[in-house]
Every structure is written in C-alpha cells, then in structure tokens.
Amino acid sequence: MKKVLWIMSLLLLPLTMNIQAAGYSIELESANNDLRDQASLQRGAVLFSNYCMACHSLKYMRYNRVARDLGWSDDAVVTEMAHGLSTVTENVMTRMEDGVALEVLGTKVPDLSLMARLKGDDYIYTFLRSYHQNEQGEWDNKVLKGTAMPHVLEGIERHATPDEYAQAARDITNFLAYAGEPSKLERLDLGWKVIAFLLVLLVLLYLLKKEYWRDIKH
Numbered sequence: 345m346k347k348v349l350w351i352m353s354l355l356l357l358p359l360t361m362n363i364q365a366a367g368y369s370i371e372l373e374s375a376n377n378d379l380r381d382q383a384s385l386q387r388g389a390v391l392f393s394n395y396c397m398a399c400h401s402l403k404y405m406r407y408n409r410v411a412r413d414l415g416w417s418d419d420a421v422v423t424e425m426a427h428g429l430s431t432v433t434e435n436v437m438t439r440m441e442d443g444v445a446l447e448v449l450g451t452k453v454p455d456l457s458l459m460a461r462l463k464g465d466d467y468i469y470t471f472l473r474s475y476h477q478n479e480q481g482e483w484d485n486k487v488l489k490g491t492a493m494p495h496v497l498e499g500i501e502r503h504a505t506p507d508e509y510a511q512a513a514r515d516i517t518n519f520l521a522y523a524g525e526p527s528k529l530e531r532l533d534l535g536w537k538v539i540a541f542l543l544v545l546l547v548l549l550y551l552l553k554k555e556y557w558r559d560i561k562h
C-alpha cells in the first residue's frame with residue numbers, strides 16, 4: 345500500500361510543480377475564457393484582425409480553417425478578418441511589411457500562433473489589461489515592463505466600461521487560445537461523446553452480466 349501511495353504522489357508531482365512554475369512579478373488574473381463560446385471566438389477574431397494584425401501574424405493558421413472552426417462561411421471570414429484583402433486559402437498574416445517593425449518599434453514582432461501555448465491564457469489576458477501610464481505619462485505594462493508593444497487597445501479601454509474592456513480582452517485571449525490549439529475544440533466535443541458512449545456501454549455490460557449469471561446459482 346505504501347508503495348502505491350509513493351507512486352501516486354510521484355505521478356501528481358508535475359501537477360503541483362506546474363502551478364508554481366509561472367513566477368511572474370504580478371499575480372496573473374484568471375482569463376475565464378471558454379473555447380466553446382463561439383460568439384466570443386468570433387468577436388475575438390474580429391478584434392484581433394482590427395487591433396493586432398497591423399503587427400502580428402498567426403502564420404500557422406489559414407482563413408478557411410478559422411471559418412470552419414468558428415462557424416463562418418468562407419466569404420464571411422474574408423470580410424470579417426481580412427477585409428477582402430486575402431483569399432481563404434491564405435495564412436493569417438500581418439498587414440505590416442517585412443522589416444518595418446524593426447525600424448519603427450526597434451524589435452521584431454513575435455508570431456502569435458503559439459503564444460497562448462507558450463505563456464498561457466491568463467498571461468495574455470493579464471498582459472492586455474496591464475497597461476498603465478508611468479510618472480512621465482508614458483505607457484508601460486506591469487507584466488512586461490518596458491515592452492516595445494504600444495497600448496493598442498487604449499481606445500477601447502478609454503471608451504468602454506471596465507466590464508466591456510475585460511470582455512474584449514477575454515475574447516481576444518479566447519481566440520488566441522483557440523489559434524494555439526485548434527484541435528482542442530474537436531477534442532472538447534469528442535470527450536463528452538466518448539464518456540456518453542462508455543456510460544451506455546457500462547449499462548449494457550451490466551445487463552449482459554446479469555443475463556449470463558441468471559440461471560447459475562452463486
């Protein structure tokens with residue numbers, strides 16, 4: 345018995361370590377985004393297109409895949425996200441020309457395809473909500489101090505209520521979480537089907553067992 349407990353606690357160890365591994369200077373807020381909320385994903389995609397694609401790409405993502413997963417037609421995704429400038433078979437690429445970022449912002453702009461996988465949903469959500477003006481009146485970010493990324497959502501933050509701003513950040517985070525792992529949508533869906541199947545199987549097998557043992561004295 346002791347041995348089993350030892351093995352079990354060893355198996356659980358990575359879980360407990362994961363929670364502590366983040367180690368950012370400020371506490372991350374919980375994004376509370378939901379990949380099954382299709383309206384949120386669609387809003388996030390439109391916000392991403394309008395506020396982030398001036399600089400960022402999702403180079404592993406194609407428009408037609410986004411359309412299929414988010415419940416848009418091919419035409420709709422081109423209108424909503426690409427403003428008619430790309431075709432559905434193209435990848436979701438920034439509208440910025442090569443090299444401009446280095447000139448204007450003094451750094452390269454990271455691709456965001458896998459950013460949610462790399463840093464976590466809560467990180468992105470908190471990052472988008474952590475811009476503030478320092479004593480000199482310049483924008484800085486509490487999560488990524490001295491960041492080269494401007495406060496691109498300043499307009500929304502200023503005009504929206506805190507709840508609306510939180511929702512906008514949550515929608516963008518949700519869309520980036522989806523982009524990081526598109527197949528997760530299918531897995532979430534499949535998981536329930538598998539569990540339902542196993543439950544039905546359990547009942548059937550139980551009935552079968554009863555049937556087999558019915559005439560046997562035991």
Ligand code: HEC
Binds near residue numbers: 398399453456488494
């Ligand atoms: C004007 C160009 C520009 C726009 C527009 C922009 N970003 Fe960025 N972004 C950058 C740059 C530059 C960096 C690298 C920042 C750094 O290393 O300091 C960055 C980095 C990031 C990071 C990574 C932060 C990290 O910890 O490394 C995330 C996440 C991000 N951006 C999300 C977004 C989202 C979401 C939007 C739209 C709401 C957006 N960005 C719009 C330029 C931009």
